[in-house]
Amino acid sequence: MTRPRVGVAVLTMGNRPAELAALLDSVAKQDEAATRVVVVGNGSPLPDLPDWATAVELGENLGVSGGRNVAMDRLRAYGDVDVLVDLDDDGLLVDADVFRRIADLYEQDPSLGIVSFRIADESGETQRRHVPRLRSSDPMRRGEVTTFLGGGHALSMAMLERIGGWPEEFFFTHEETDLAWRALDDRWKVLYEPALLLQHPRTSPARHAVYYRMTARNRVWLAKRHLPAPLVPVYLGTWTVLTLARTRSFGGLRAWAGGFAEGVRQPCGVRRPMRWSTVWRMTRLGRPPVI
Incomplete structure (x- = not known):
């Protein structure tokens, strides 16, 4: 296949302008640039954005699922994105090779549907709930899994065309599991790749x-x-x-x-x-x- 083109979607409620700005700075510093970047204000106005980012302001909060579907549809409409990367607005890409690594993975394996990032706090620690497998607390163990992390992940646009987008009824929680189960049933792979790091503040759901x-x-x-x-x-x-x-x-x-x-x-x-x-x-x- 040709080199996959990466598009980025960021969902925000407008209450983290400093964190959003830092995240977009880390997106801009990637050594392989994203083809498109869409920022969705989920029921809130957006702060000033770089001119290379597309702003979408929603009149109401559609939840994580609904907001991500809006971003997905906007990226699909451009017609030049093969892999969608969702990032939390308070996350940070520490390394500059994230998009390049993602493009490499999808270029090497067309059956790859979902790639889950490793999530770690400012001290480099990964919470147990952010390790997407049972009976293993090792965040550095790479391999195929059955679910993925919402804070940072990549999705094949070809896969989304086949299985559909996020379950809007869910609003938030377990929307990743719903999507992963549909992907697995359509015979796509879900990969946990710890080399893809998203720095994220330690929180409790x-x-x-x-x-x-x-x-x-x-x-x-x-x-x-x-x-x-x-x-x-x-x-x-x-x-x-x-x-x-x-x-x-x-x-x-x-x-x-x-x-x-x-x-x-x-x-x-x-x-x-x-x-x-x-x-x-x-x-x-x-x-x-x-x-």
Whole structure:
């Protein structure tokens, strides 16, 4: 294939102008330039941007999924992007060869669908939740995985044309898992590449007030949308037990229970259960879709 062209999408709510400026500076310093850069203001105005960045201001907050779909559609409309790179607005590309490495990976393997970056804080430490595999806390272990990190990743535009974009119903949480499961079922590879580093402040997902509700609702929706029927109760039962064991907040558990009920009651889009061959493939990769 010809040299893949990289496009960049950044989603922001307008509350991190200094961090956004630093991120765009790190994008500009890449030794292989991005073909396009789109910055989406998700329900907020945007600060002044470099003239090489396209600004898109949305009148309402569409969530992570909806905002990323807007950026994806804008990049697709240009017709000159083969690989979409999503970056958190408070992230930073420490190295100058990130886009070149990404283009190399996709040039070498046309079956590559998703590439997940390594995420580390200012001290170089990677949180356990940012290692996308079970039974391994080693952030430097490269290889195929079954999910990816939302803060920094690359997506094949050819893959997105086949499987569709982000699940807008999810708003935020588990949208990466939904996309990864669809990619795997369409026989694309998901690669964790620790050489691609995104520096990101240490945070907790539970800092968001609606985190517990969204987590529970979207897990139910994942099961309803993608799992073969016998695995639905296994997956939801496993995560119920884990949530009860891990959650120390009564308020959090109450919100989680409300979200679980919401997921059961409300529609979640078209159901397309994955093939059993995909279940086996995920199991061989170390993470069967029951946990």
